Amino acid sequence: MATKPGFPGLTSWLLQRLTGLFLVVGLFIHVNVIHFTTEARLIDFSSVTTRLAENPTGWGIFYVIFLFACIYHGLNGIWAIILDFKPGAGLLRFYLVALWLIGIFFSAYGLFGIFGLVRAGA
């Protein structure tokens, strides 16, 4: 089944790896800026918005892609764990809907945060 073209499991398998690769780069940037640099000494509204104001478009695009990659990778990973335990069809549908709702909610919430902070720094 895995070799059938367009098999949905194959797409999510590949996307899990592609988002994972992006997260390697994204997390090195994010962890370096937040935890390994002097800004990390005290993170506040001023330090965050000042950094974002240096390149609002660049940081904005980076954080939007980073947000979607994180949410997809996290929820798809949980989905893979759920599949491993072979739940019944009804329960599987429930988990799928729940994960989609969580993903949509936090994507919207994250976008609200990113655009709010970028706009505040501009």
Next chain:
Amino acid sequence: MNIFKAIGGTYNEVRLNPNVGTWSFLLHRLSGILLAFYLFMHLIVIATSPGNAGAFDSRLAAVQTRLFHLLEIGLVGVIFFHMLNGLRILVADFFYLTRQHQKLLWIVVIIFIIIMAYATAVMLPKVFHREVTEVAQIVGGLR
């Protein structure tokens, strides 16, 4: 799906196959669940009131205590373990190195130790750091 059955099944898997691959599989899953949970908590802290400096600062101040700075070192450890082990899985998948997965794990362990040594050296001072004003208040109180 019964959660107790799931935990029992995982326990049996580790008990019956206590090898490097099983442990890295289990740790990858546990670290992944932890990071997914952290991601949503992180979004709630950061993305709530992004246009209000006072509310944003008070929310961030609550998670910038010594305890949280200490926990951040653990967080960075979980992130880099999951990242490096994920890269190992990716390399094994795409470069047909499944049979070399144990050797790859030792490479992961070495890189992880180097990164964590650096992370601890950079982040540990923050745990014991006192703001200048805080030190001045203590000194003033002693006089």
